[in-house]
Amino acid sequence: MGPETATSAARGVAPPTGRRNRDADVVAAAINVFWRKGYADASVQDLADEVGVLKGSLYHYIESKEALLMRVFDLAHEQAQETIDYAAALDVPPLERVRRYFERHVRWYLDNIEHASVFFREWRSLTGPNLQTVKRRRRSYARFIGGMIEECRLAGATAPGVDSRIVLVYVLSAVNAAPDWYRREGPDDAGTIAAAYADFVVGTLVGAA
Amino acid sequence: MGPETATSAARGVAPPTGRRNRDADVVAAAINVFWRKGYADASVQDLADEVGVLKGSLYHYIESKEALLMRVFDLAHEQAQETIDYAAALDVPPLERVRRYFERHVRWYLDNIEHASVFFREWRSLTGPNLQTVKRRRRSYARFIGGMIEECRLAGATAPGVDSRIVLVYVLSAVNAAPDWYRREGPDDAGTIAAAYADFVVGTLVGAA
Amino acid sequence: MGPETATSAARGVAPPTGRRNRDADVVAAAINVFWRKGYADASVQDLADEVGVLKGSLYHYIESKEALLMRVFDLAHEQAQETIDYAAALDVPPLERVRRYFERHVRWYLDNIEHASVFFREWRSLTGPNLQTVKRRRRSYARFIGGMIEECRLAGATAPGVDSRIVLVYVLSAVNAAPDWYRREGPDDAGTIAAAYADFVVGTLVGAA
Amino acid sequence: MGPETATSAARGVAPPTGRRNRDADVVAAAINVFWRKGYADASVQDLADEVGVLKGSLYHYIESKEALLMRVFDLAHEQAQETIDYAAALDVPPLERVRRYFERHVRWYLDNIEHASVFFREWRSLTGPNLQTVKRRRRSYARFIGGMIEECRLAGATAPGVDSRIVLVYVLSAVNAAPDWYRREGPDDAGTIAAAYADFVVGTLVGAA
DNA sequence: TATGAATGAGGTTTCATTCAT
DNA sequence: TATGAATGAAACCTCATTCAT
Numbered sequence: 001m002g003p004e005t006a007t008s009a010a011r012g013v014a015p016p017t018g019r020r021n022r023d024a025d026v027v028a029a030a031i032n033v034f035w036r037k038g039y040a041d042a043s044v045q046d047l048a049d050e051v052g053v054l055k056g057s058l059y060h061y062i063e064s065k066e067a068l069l070m071r072v073f074d075l076a077h078e079q080a081q082e083t084i085d086y087a088a089a090l091d092v093p094p095l096e097r098v099r100r101y102f103e104r105h106v107r108w109y110l111d112n113i114e115h116a117s118v119f120f121r122e123w124r125s126l127t128g129p130n131l132q133t134v135k136r137r138r139r140s141y142a143r144f145i146g147g148m149i150e151e152c153r154l155a156g157a158t159a160p161g162v163d164s165r166i167v168l169v170y171v172l173s174a175v176n177a178a179p180d181w182y183r184r185e186g187p188d189d190a191g192t193i194a195a196a197y198a199d200f201v202v203g204t205l206v207g208a209a
Numbered sequence: 210m211g212p213e214t215a216t217s218a219a220r221g222v223a224p225p226t227g228r229r230n231r232d233a234d235v236v237a238a239a240i241n242v243f244w245r246k247g248y249a250d251a252s253v254q255d256l257a258d259e260v261g262v263l264k265g266s267l268y269h270y271i272e273s274k275e276a277l278l279m280r281v282f283d284l285a286h287e288q289a290q291e292t293i294d295y296a297a298a299l300d301v302p303p304l305e306r307v308r309r310y311f312e313r314h315v316r317w318y319l320d321n322i323e324h325a326s327v328f329f330r331e332w333r334s335l336t337g338p339n340l341q342t343v344k345r346r347r348r349s350y351a352r353f354i355g356g357m358i359e360e361c362r363l364a365g366a367t368a369p370g371v372d373s374r375i376v377l378v379y380v381l382s383a384v385n386a387a388p389d390w391y392r393r394e395g396p397d398d399a400g401t402i403a404a405a406y407a408d409f410v411v412g413t414l415v416g417a418a
Numbered sequence: 419m420g421p422e423t424a425t426s427a428a429r430g431v432a433p434p435t436g437r438r439n440r441d442a443d444v445v446a447a448a449i450n451v452f453w454r455k456g457y458a459d460a461s462v463q464d465l466a467d468e469v470g471v472l473k474g475s476l477y478h479y480i481e482s483k484e485a486l487l488m489r490v491f492d493l494a495h496e497q498a499q500e501t502i503d504y505a506a507a508l509d510v511p512p513l514e515r516v517r518r519y520f521e522r523h524v525r526w527y528l529d530n531i532e533h534a535s536v537f538f539r540e541w542r543s544l545t546g547p548n549l550q551t552v553k554r555r556r557r558s559y560a561r562f563i564g565g566m567i568e569e570c571r572l573a574g575a576t577a578p579g580v581d582s583r584i585v586l587v588y589v590l591s592a593v594n595a596a597p598d599w600y601r602r603e604g605p606d607d608a609g610t611i612a613a614a615y616a617d618f619v620v621g622t623l624v625g626a627a
Numbered sequence: 628m629g630p631e632t633a634t635s636a637a638r639g640v641a642p643p644t645g646r647r648n649r650d651a652d653v654v655a656a657a658i659n660v661f662w663r664k665g666y667a668d669a670s671v672q673d674l675a676d677e678v679g680v681l682k683g684s685l686y687h688y689i690e691s692k693e694a695l696l697m698r699v700f701d702l703a704h705e706q707a708q709e710t711i712d713y714a715a716a717l718d719v720p721p722l723e724r725v726r727r728y729f730e731r732h733v734r735w736y737l738d739n740i741e742h743a744s745v746f747f748r749e750w751r752s753l754t755g756p757n758l759q760t761v762k763r764r765r766r767s768y769a770r771f772i773g774g775m776i777e778e779c780r781l782a783g784a785t786a787p788g789v790d791s792r793i794v795l796v797y798v799l800s801a802v803n804a805a806p807d808w809y810r811r812e813g814p815d816d817a818g819t820i821a822a823a824y825a826d827f828v829v830g831t832l833v834g835a836a
Numbered sequence: 837t838a839t840g841a842a843t844g845a846g847g848t849t850t851c852a853t854t855c856a857t
Numbered sequence: 858t859a860t861g862a863a864t865g866a867a868a869c870c871t872c873a874t875t876c877a878t
Binding site: 458459543594596622 | 803
Binding site for chain 3: 861862863864865866
């Protein structure tokens, strides 16, 4: 897993720059605690313990527990957007774009299991505008991926009977649950699984009997 | 004690006409409330409101909030087991068994979205022996489905490079998330989606490029 | 974390002048409330009222209602142990050791009626390890006192027919109930009663007809 | 312990007369339950379980939980009064009257440990007129015993320095705690202990050094 | 007499958040 | 920046008692 410790492995943020990177530490702690206990069962005390400050002090870094959860989502969004930008910029045939998108996408999940798990499990705990924002983003992801699939269909690359809408939710579901099943210590490495998943997606598009 | 349970140790008389089957009502209410608010955010007050009794009165029917959640899981388990028994009893080729299993499986999800959603989302809220029981059942489901897939492979019905373990988690993930996406008021009816999903699963097995 | 404990991880500065020793206040309040209403009938609200904080705030100082009761017992134990150490260190004949032990012992009861009353009345309200601890201590007290009595017998200072075991429970019972009867505003002062009780004990040992 | 079972050994009431003696059963059950769990921790459900009826049905036999406790006290009072009447009617010297009173008194305790324990432990749980009644009776017992002791003093049978008031509470305390210490399965039988206690009391009166 | 569902008040405890120091 | 005491609302659960059947 690299040089990080097990408990702070979920960060994906830059390492502390020597003096102080408390914001990133706090988000990394939140990812870990929310992953282990779930947002609802995680107390602010748990978060403070993980960061190593007293409960009251934590409020110098966060506005509220939910705002902290939202920061976790914002960070994930940035990284998801990078994958989208990467795929959008590729100059390859539609099916290959899909394959490369999902390979990188799944790869991110498997390299950031805790973060990805929180991302997929806990969005229902958000409220009000935060919830709206996250839902909007999710629709935007789906629209982008749906667009890629539609391109494949228009290019005649998909099986005749395939319904783009159904295949979209099918493959998204399969892929997004990856962090629920993957074990770092398991027999398959992340690259293998990411490639296999990407192949499955392509197979689902072209091959449905 | 006769055939009655310990808690309803009546003297063998028929249940008074005035007494409805509150147990079933309570579980149905729990499914709805846990689905709308999530287990952690649902209060016992919410549950009592849904049933139409006072908070304290609810404890005539449940031993604890978690025990009620567990009853929701027990009920889902019974029905999941029926699908397994149905598929196991079929006298058809392996691939067809898989197809029919998943069609019925998905069909149950789509006909019981709230129940299925709670079943897939809230198991982490269980604790102690309840959690162990549910995990054990999940492993048992996976073992059954994995067995069906392995039968296909041994019968030479799957694509050469397919890794049974990976394809298992892939299709389970895709299928189990169905209640997250399906909208009853959407354009596709449950039968169509269930059939499409079953076809995707078969396609994933036989067709991975 | 350095040498400080995790929960009081102060930086070694003296406690702020504004912060009183709330721990001692809380135990004192508990003694009073448990004495007036009994442990079972005393609510956490009663305790908070006596301390002068809100109910929730009390949990900064206690872990649970029972843990607070246990602190009352721990404090009493410390003081009971001091009396034992005092008596054990005396260089006097056995009967005189008994007399001085009980005089001091009763004196403590009468000077701390509320505390002593709770100590003798409420130990059955403890549970689990707390209850075991208190029972163990009680056996230890009895063993010490029984040892003193046995010393008297071996020194030939007791009446011939005296059964050490029976006389032990007899005098302990008589003495331990003192706080139930004594009224501070009564005609006899604590010193007189303590001396009388000690004489009775000695009388019971040497004089049983 | 005679023909009764262990769990119903505390009654001291007449055995069921064949058809129905539910009142006595209920009091016997109360004695046992209050003895095992304490009045405050005993629920009406516990009482109903012990009697063998449903909770609601118990209210055909009792008016309230406290009224049931009061019946336990009334029954004990009847039996305590019998001992007093017995002693009062004796035509013996004062010291001998004291001795016989206490022998019988202690004997009752030891033969009815559960009942006696509740009698001495739980009177503080009564309220209002019930509490007043029980306190009045206790004063009356003390007055009777104090009268016997005073008779001894007037007859010149006590040691010169003895203070009647102090010796009264001393011996009462010693004697009343007997059910706290006595174990039916212990090495000494009830008759031996009752005699020894009575001797101690006399010894305390005549022999205080 | 017997039932057991229903009541409603009260119990202990947790916790996100604030604020004086 | 850091503390930790204090807040007060809300959580789950228990229980003595009532009452329609």
